[in-house]
Amino acid sequence: MSASTRYARSIEPVRTDGRDIDLDVGQLAGEGASQKASGSIEEHLGSMAQTWRQLPEASTTDPAYYDRPMLQESIWGWAIPTYYYVGGLTGASLALGAAVQLKNDPELAGLVRRCHLIGFLGASISGALLVYDLGRPQRFLNMLRVFRPTSPMNMGAWILSATAASATGALLLSRRSGFAGFIGRAAGLAAGIFGLGLATYTGVLVANTAVPLWQESRRVLPALFGASAIASVGCTFDIFCENERQRRITNLFGNVGRIAELAAEVVMERQASTVPRVGRPLKHGLSGMMWRSSELLMAASLVISMLPRETRRRRIAAGVIGTLGSFLLRFTVERAGSASARDARASFHQQRAGHGAAAVTASSHDIPHR
Amino acid sequence: MPVQKGFFTDTTLCIGCKACEVACKQWNQLPDDGLIFSGMSYDNTLHLGASTWRHVAFIERPVPLKPDQDGAFSWLFSSDVCKHCARAGCLESCPTGAIIRTEFDTVYVQPDICNGCGYCIVSCPFGVIDRREEDGRAWKCTLCYDRLKEDMQPACAKACPTESIQFGDLDQLHQNAAKRVEKLHEQGLTDAYLYGASKEDQPGTEGLNAFFLLVDKPEVYNLPPDPVVPTKKVKAAWFSMAASAAAMALVALGTAVFTGKDARS
Numbered sequence: 016m017s018a019s020t021r022y023a024r025s026i027e028p029v030r031t032d033g034r035d036i037d038l039d040v041g042q043l044a045g046e047g048a049s050q051k052a053s054g055s056i057e058e059h060l061g062s063m064a065q066t067w068r069q070l071p072e073a074s075t076t077d078p079a080y081y082d083r084p085m086l087q088e089s090i091w092g093w094a095i096p097t098y099y100y101v102g103g104l105t106g107a108s109l110a111l112g113a114a115v116q117l118k119n120d121p122e123l124a125g126l127v128r129r130c131h132l133i134g135f136l137g138a139s140i141s142g143a144l145l146v147y148d149l150g151r152p153q154r155f156l157n158m159l160r161v162f163r164p165t166s167p168m169n170m171g172a173w174i175l176s177a178t179a180a181s182a183t184g185a186l187l188l189s190r191r192s193g194f195a196g197f198i199g200r201a202a203g204l205a206a207g208i209f210g211l212g213l214a215t216y217t218g219v220l221v222a223n224t225a226v227p228l229w230q231e232s233r234r235v236l237p238a239l240f241g242a243s244a245i246a247s248v249g250c251t252f253d254i255f256c257e258n259e260r261q262r263r264i265t266n267l268f269g270n271v272g273r274i275a276e277l278a279a280e281v282v283m284e285r286q287a288s289t290v291p292r293v294g295r296p297l298k299h300g301l302s303g304m305m306w307r308s309s310e311l312l313m314a315a316s317l318v319i320s321m322l323p324r325e326t327r328r329r330r331i332a333a334g335v336i337g338t339l340g341s342f343l344l345r346f347t348v349e350r351a352g353s354a355s356a357r358d359a360r361a362s363f364h365q366q367r368a369g370h371g372a373a374a375v376t377a378s379s380h381d382i383p384h385r
Numbered sequence: 386m387p388v389q390k391g392f393f394t395d396t397t398l399c400i401g402c403k404a405c406e407v408a409c410k411q412w413n414q415l416p417d418d419g420l421i422f423s424g425m426s427y428d429n430t431l432h433l434g435a436s437t438w439r440h441v442a443f444i445e446r447p448v449p450l451k452p453d454q455d456g457a458f459s460w461l462f463s464s465d466v467c468k469h470c471a472r473a474g475c476l477e478s479c480p481t482g483a484i485i486r487t488e489f490d491t492v493y494v495q496p497d498i499c500n501g502c503g504y505c506i507v508s509c510p511f512g513v514i515d516r517r518e519e520d521g522r523a524w525k526c527t528l529c530y531d532r533l534k535e536d537m538q539p540a541c542a543k544a545c546p547t548e549s550i551q552f553g554d555l556d557q558l559h560q561n562a563a564k565r566v567e568k569l570h571e572q573g574l575t576d577a578y579l580y581g582a583s584k585e586d587q588p589g590t591e592g593l594n595a596f597f598l599l600v601d602k603p604e605v606y607n608l609p610p611d612p613v614v615p616t617k618k619v620k621a622a623w624f625s626m627a628a629s630a631a632a633m634a635l636v637a638l639g640t641a642v643f644t645g646k647d648a649r650s
Contacts, residue, residue: 069424070424070425073445073446073447075447075448078601078602078604078605079604079607080442080444080604080605080606080607081423081425081426081428083425083431083432083607084432084512085511085512085607085608085609086507086509086510086511086512087434087506087507087509087512087513087514087515089503089506089507090503090506090515090516090518091503107633107637110633110634110637111637111640111641113637114634114637114638114640114641115641117638117641118641118642148502148503149500149501149502149521150499150500150501150502150503150516150518150520150521150522150523151499151500151501151521151522152500154481154498154499154500154501155500157481157482157483157498157499157500158480158481158500158502160481160482160498161480161481161482163479163480163482165477165478165616166477166478166479166480166504167478167619168478168480168502168504169479169480169481171480172480207634207637211630211631211633211634212626212630214630214633215626215629215630215633216626218622218625218626218629219619219622219623219625219626220504222615222618222619222621222622223478223508223615223616223619223622224478224507224508224615225474225507225508225509225510225511225512225612225615226507229507230615230618233618233619233621233622233625234621234622234625235625236622236625237622237625237626237628237629238625238628238629238632240629241626241629241630241632241633242629244633245633245636263644264640264641264644267640267643267644268636268637268640271636271640272636275632275636356507359604359607362609363604363609363610366609366610366611366612367610367611369611371589371609371610371611371612371613372587372588372589372590372611372612372613372617373611374613374618375589375613375617375618376588376589376613376617382610382611383578383580383599383602383603383610
């Protein structure tokens with residue numbers, strides 16, 4: 016019996032003025048029968064009838080519990096996807112800074128310094144964003160009371176702390192002479208290494224969840240976030256460009272990132288869609304539109320920055336468009352993941368398709384009622 | 386180590402009275418989490434959450450319970466609860482160490498440590514734990530840790546009038562459950578099976594300290610058919626991260642080196 020027929024008798028055929036009496040079978044003869052009433056059934060039954068009308072059909076072949084979510088949706092606000100972007104930008108710019116620093120070319124000292132500046136500001140903002148999103152912000156230091164490799168968030172807290180400390184050291188000391196300068200330059204290299212972790216661990220953080228879309232994309236998410244981080248560094252230097260020499264480095268760096276990000280997006284969509292229901296948020300609805308938009312923005316930014324005869328205006332356009340694309344990507348991953356968490360069937364189909372525990376446990380086991 | 390404690394929830398005995406929900410709310414002094422009319426059978430609680438640690442599901446099934454029954458309809462009731470998994474997603478993902486395993490082998494959130502980061506919420510493969518917004522911390526069933534320490538049984542099990550919720554030593558519960566399944570099979574309810582009773586049943590969680598007896602697909606009860614603690618699958622992501630970081634380093638070094646040559650020429 017489907018939900019619609021189950022409730023049909025009580026609601027649908029009754030043409031009533033609010034008395035719930037079907038005049039085909041009953042008559043109005045009570046003491047209050049002459050009391051005036053009017054209006055449609057929707058008005059009289061109000062939200063209750065609406066609720067019943069919206070009830071999903073029960074399915075025996077593809078069951079779910081009233082189409083209610085099975086998982087809890089992420090409660091992270093805007094600060095977390097923003098942090099994915101800022102943290103990525105921070106990490107990748109520190110990595111670039113360290114690589115350029117290794118060349119030891121005085122002409123490029125300005126670029127190194129800018130990388131350190133972005134690293135310092137970015138790490139500070141990252142910390143602020145993460146603290147802001149906590150339910151109990153005053154307890155943020157609890158993140159560092161354990162060292163727990165099973166928790167990518169705990170690892171991330173340590174990586175961010177190390178990045179922030181070394182970026183600060185690099186910014187303050189690397190232009191000094193003597194021992195302080197040596198410490199500063201060492202801090203610059205360390206910041207580059209920690210930065211690599213900072214730009215990519217967020218992919219692991221998101222993958223280490225029960226959210227079907229994120230779990231299914233676990234192999235590609237760190238690469239996607241890393242590539243997007245490189246692209247966002249390129250875009251930032253498109254906007255704040257100092258001179259031609261630096262420009263050549265940051266332009267190439269950014270374009271490699273843009274291409275890698277686009278490639279990773281294609282791979283992610285394909286991997287997630289192995290189980291169609293899991294990949295659905297990347298193709299449909301608002302999250303699908305956001306996904307396409309972020310791809311288009313990044314592709315547009317790539318095309319503009321590869322055009323011959325670069326102008327200042329074009330360069331800034333490429334930077335702004337690419338930054339938007341990179342930023343939007345993080346919000347899309349968050350939103351599409353939440354959409355897949357809200358859809359109980361995404362998890363059910365994923366696990367029935369052998370992509371649940373069966374994907375990693377060696378012993379084959381029976382999934383109940385296969 | 387004291388014996389492992391747990392719940393055996395036999396859904397075939399549940400009559401949907403919600404005494405467990407009420408007893409849990411009362412003992413733990415939990416606030417309400419919204420009074421709504423869902424239209425979904427008698428279930429206006431809908432899901433476990435920060436302030437709902439027991440939830441009775443009301444399933445109106447368009448199939449008979451037994452083949453010889455008249456009419457294609459049957460009720461299923463099931464009191465859902467935190468599973469206290471042997472490998473708990475919330476515990477493994479908790480970045481502060483607020484979530485611990487107790488001496489009773491249950492999973493407990495220490496409210497004085499939790500900073501409300503929200504990571505456990507997306508890491509639970511059953512969607513159990515949640516953050517109370519006004520409070521800012523994550524909460525879930527404690528398996529009445531306070532009562533256990535006083536040698537009392539949890540409030541929900543105490544209140545259950547039909548012994549649908551059984552509390553006890555895990556070994557004993559496993560024996561009871563196996564006997565019960567056998568008996569139901571003898572009575573013709575051949576669909577009865579245990580959900581999450583052992584590592585073999587549910588390798589993704591390595592077994593649940595709060596396991597269930599079900600008579601239909603897990604999905605019908607809003608339970609995942611093959612849940613997995615995310616940590617078990619995340620190795621691939623760590624490898625990908627290592628590879629991505631290495632690739633990023635190469636790109637950074639490559640661009641710095643190659644463009645340098647161009648500039649000099």
